[in-house]
Amino acid sequence: MARFTVGTSPSHPLGPRPVHRLGPQKTDGEQPRGAAPEPAKPVGPRRRWAWGRGRARGREPSSQARASDTPPPPPHHLPIDLLDAADTARPQASLLDRRLPEGERQLRGSGQGPYFYIGGTNGASIISSYCKGKGWQRIEDSRREDYKLKWCEVKCRDSYYSFREGEQLLYQLPNNKLLTTKIGLLSALREYSRVVSRTHETSPCAQAKKDTTSALEELAWTSPGCFGPQRALKMEEFFPETYRLDIRDEREAFFTLFDENQTWICKPTASNQGKGIFLLRNQEEVAALQVKTQSIEDDPIYRKMPFRAPQARVVQRYIQNPLLLDGKKFDVRSYLLIACATPYMVFFGHGYARLTLSLYDPHSSDLSGHLTNQFMQKKSPLYMLLKEDTVWSMDHLNRYINDKFRKTKGLPRDWVFTTFTKRMQQIMAHCFQAVKSKLQCKLGYFDLIGCDFLIDENFKVWLLEMNSNPALHTNCEVLKEVIPGVVTETLDLALETFQKSLRGQKMLPLLSQRHFVLLHDGEADLWPRPGGSRGALRPPPPLRAAPRPGARTPAPPRGPGGAHARPRPPGRGPDGGAQSREPGAERPREGAGGPAREPSPGLAEEERKSAGHRGS
Numbered sequence: 206m207a208r209f210t211v212g213t214s215p216s217h218p219l220g221p222r223p224v225h226r227l228g229p230q231k232t233d234g235e236q237p238r239g240a241a242p243e244p245a246k247p248v249g250p251r252r253r254w255a256w257g258r259g260r261a262r263g264r265e266p267s268s269q270a271r272a273s274d275t276p277p278p279p280p281h282h283l284p285i286d287l288l289d290a291a292d293t294a295r296p297q298a299s300l301l302d303r304r305l306p307e308g309e310r311q312l313r314g315s316g317q318g319p320y321f322y323i324g325g326t327n328g329a330s331i332i333s334s335y336c337k338g339k340g341w342q343r344i345e346d347s348r349r350e351d352y353k354l355k356w357c358e359v360k361c362r363d364s365y366y367s368f369r370e371g372e373q374l375l376y377q378l379p380n381n382k383l384l385t386t387k388i389g390l391l392s393a394l395r396e397y398s399r400v401v402s403r404t405h406e407t408s409p410c411a412q413a414k415k416d417t418t419s420a421l422e423e424l425a426w427t428s429p430g431c432f433g434p435q436r437a438l439k440m441e442e443f444f445p446e447t448y449r450l451d452i453r454d455e456r457e458a459f460f461t462l463f464d465e466n467q468t469w470i471c472k473p474t475a476s477n478q479g480k481g482i483f484l485l486r487n488q489e490e491v492a493a494l495q496v497k498t499q500s501i502e503d504d505p506i507y508r509k510m511p512f513r514a515p516q517a518r519v520v521q522r523y524i525q526n527p528l529l530l531d532g533k534k535f536d537v538r539s540y541l542l543i544a545c546a547t548p549y550m551v552f553f554g555h556g557y558a559r560l561t562l563s564l565y566d567p568h569s570s571d572l573s574g575h576l577t578n579q580f581m582q583k584k585s586p587l588y589m590l591l592k593e594d595t596v597w598s599m600d601h602l603n604r605y606i607n608d609k610f611r612k613t614k615g616l617p618r619d620w621v622f623t624t625f626t627k628r629m630q631q632i633m634a635h636c637f638q639a640v641k642s643k644l645q646c647k648l649g650y651f652d653l654i655g656c657d658f659l660i661d662e663n664f665k666v667w668l669l670e671m672n673s674n675p676a677l678h679t680n681c682e683v684l685k686e687v688i689p690g691v692v693t694e695t696l697d698l699a700l701e702t703f704q705k706s707l708r709g710q711k712m713l714p715l716l717s718q719r720h721f722v723l724l725h726d727g728e729a730d731l732w733p734r735p736g737g738s739r740g741a742l743r744p745p746p747p748l749r750a751a752p753r754p755g756a757r758t759p760a761p762p763r764g765p766g767g768a769h770a771r772p773r774p775p776g777r778g779p780d781g782g783a784q785s786r787e788p789g790a791e792r793p794r795e796g797a798g799g800p801a802r803e804p805s806p807g808l809a810e811e812e813r814k815s816a817g818h819r820g821s
């Protein structure tokens with residue numbers, strides 16, 4: 206079982222607070238921040254092949270120059286508004302700077318780049334301050350290809366087509382919809398359940414234990430990161446029962462099982478901010494939904510132009526007994542950071558709690574008491590007056606739960622930072638495992654995904670959804686404390702892991718890791734992975750270049766029968782089944798904001814949704 210150690214992090218922007226880490230990982234206090242950096246290692250075999258395929262590289266220095274560790278870097282300066290949050294980052298960032306390639310350091314001095322581009326406004330000032338603090342220059346032309354870092358709210362095909370692996374950093378994995386649409390996540394979890402139960406059935410160890418162990422127990426999956434081995438979760442333990450309405454059998458099953466004593470929530474697959482959500486509480490509402498869904502499916506216009514049909518939807522069992530804070534419903538926004546995709550370096554990060562303004566009444570028809578999104582609360586005339594009450598820090602939540610429920614519910618002290626945090630981490634790790642082999646991975650892609658959790662009155666933890674491009678607003682005091690730190694550490698970790706991967710250095714210890722907790726260290730994973738771009742980027746045979754101490758060597762691909770060598774059948778959906786052709790299936794949507802571009806084959810048009818922040 207994963208072990209937690211609890212320490213304090215005096216440098217946290219919220220002041221001293223418990224820091225929880227898993228297993229062998231050190232607390233912040235133990236992190237060897239002041240330790241001398243490892244000497245930069247010469248370019249390893251993997252880097253050679255990664256570089257070998259790129260197009261003309263303009264300013265890129267030679268591999269010799271990159272590996273050089275002299276001269277010393279210019280002092281790292283941080284933007285004033287980030288000083289608090291990033292205070293502890295300074296020495297680490299300086300160490301990172303010292304590792305900058307020679308050519309990049311020269312460019313800093315010459316005032317030409319490195320360049321960064323930000324698409325949209327979500328978090329833009331924080332990202333911009335961070336990059337400018339490194340001496341980088343902002344460019345406004347989204348078509349320029351000479352950027353070092355590109356952070357876009359809206360994914361667009363061209364960014365991925367022109368992306369130069371191993372040279373650039375690009376925010377958002379192109380097919381993160383596997384996690385961040387409602388249908389994507391549901392399908393991925395279902396498919397993973399099938400895989401896990403098959404593994405369970407065939408594993409001799411599991412067979413031996415079958416008689417003595419409950420079905421929920423002891424199915425160990427071994428993650429090479431800090432998070433294994435773990436008992437495999439079952440999706441029904443943490444994900445409310447959900448049905449797709451775009452698949453006829455599923456919706457028929459739902460319409461049959463519904464009864465008046467239940468409440469369900471109906472959501473579009475790829476919307477956010479609570480848009481298009483409604484509750485289903487009686488037969489009339491369900492019958493109306495049934496008619497509507499059928500009419501869309503039968504509509505000849507939508508049959509002809511399925512991309513014009515309304516978004517596909519899911520119905521999900523509504524958690525009717527949420528834990529309440531002073532009588533108000535809330536959910537918790539946490540972060541899943543994929544700092545590096547080759548190898549995977551995946552982290553958990555704390556966020557904040559989002560409360561409704563009004564008291565929770567399960568029978569009320571006013572959605573603002575049921576939907577905890579900030580966007581829903583902003584619609585209230587009371588919002589401006591009471592907005593600070595709608596966002597709580599995790600410390601605040603922890604204190605409240607200690608005070609109100611620790612004794613009455615027999616909870617461990619600091620339940621929020623122990624049991625709850627661990628549960629969120631397990632769930633995120635599980636979801637990541639479900640899509641790990643399917644995400645498109647290139648060195649330089651990174652992603653920050655917002656994960657929404659609901660706690661019910663029995664302190665059971667439910668994952669509601671995951672969001673791409675999570676809101677990075679700082680319009681409340683708590684958000685001002687939390688968000689800049691999240692963004693800064695995201696960028697720090699993306700840069701550090703990028704540079705280490707490029708040079709074939711081992712990832713740990715991560716000098717820029719402060720509050721994020723490592724969930725998955727993919728250094729021992731088999732890669733290139735099927736579905737990832739690495740299929741085309743084979744590492745050289747092991748014999749050609751002897752591994753250096755500390756350098757990572759990609760594991761050789763397995764034989765033809767090996768699970769990792771088997772590519773996903775073309776035309777298969779995220780659940781491995783043939784993609785639904787029914788109207789309303791995860792189909793492209795209109796109204797994309799930002800530069801109007803065609804989606805790439807790997808990008809659903811729905812993902813080019815308007816630059817409205819998701820998961821607000």
Ligand SMILES: Nc1ncnc2c1ncn2[C@@H]1O[C@H](COP(=O)(O)OP(=O)(O)OP(=O)(O)O)[C@@H](O)[C@H]1O
Nearest residue numbers: 476477478479480522523524576577578670820821
């Ligand atoms: N199964 C559920 N049971 C109870 N409440 C739910 C459930 N699903 C969603 N909610 C409530 O509705 C809100 C919106 O749902 P959800 O987060 O799935 O939609 P969204 O439109 O993607 O919102 P976001 O702005 O967070 O991206 C949640 O924050 C939560 O308060």
Ligand SMILES: [Mg+2]
Nearest residue numbers: 657669670820
């Ligand atoms: Mg949400």
Ligand SMILES: [Mg+2]
Nearest residue numbers: 477670672820
């Ligand atoms: Mg959402």
